[in-house]
Amino acid sequence: MEIPMAIEREPDAEETTRSARGTRAMCDFLRERADVVVASWKGRMVAHAPVEGLEESALVDHLPTILGLIADAVDDNKRVTPDDMARALADHALDRLARGFDLDDVIREYALLKRVI
Numbered sequence: 566m567e568i569p570m571a572i573e574r575e576p577d578a579e580e581t582t583r584s585a586r587g588t589r590a591m592c593d594f595l596r597e598r599a600d601v602v603v604a605s606w607k608g609r610m611v612a613h614a615p616v617e618g619l620e621e622s623a624l625v626d627h628l629p630t631i632l633g634l635i636a637d638a639v640d641d642n643k644r645v646t647p648d649d650m651a652r653a654l655a656d657h658a659l660d661r662l663a664r665g666f667d668l669d670d671v672i673r674e675y676a677l678l679k680r681v682i
Contacts (some may be wrong), residue, residue: 595636595682603628605681613673615666623664627657628678 595602599605601626610616634650637643661671 589640592636592640595632598603599632602632602678602681606678608673609673609677609681614666615661615670619664627653631657633679634636 577597606628607621607625610624611633630653634645634653638650657663658668661674
């Protein structure tokens, strides 16, 4: 017995428009409310041990750049290469490791960012 395969189809105009609006909304949200996202993330981060004694500027250092890259990555009009994103994330991780964070701490930072967004 042959199992029918799913038929792939092109999205219709309404689906394309809805998707574009969602993408635009995410880009706009990240750009327009970056300060709120950073403040909320920072509030959650202070509960974690490696943050003790870390200056606010060092805690937040790479976050605005990372948020900008995420916004650009989902924006149809911007081009972000995987290398751009990898470089920013690697710079952040290396900075954190040099400040006494471990890999679990860095992963926790990104998980908290995801929750805040």
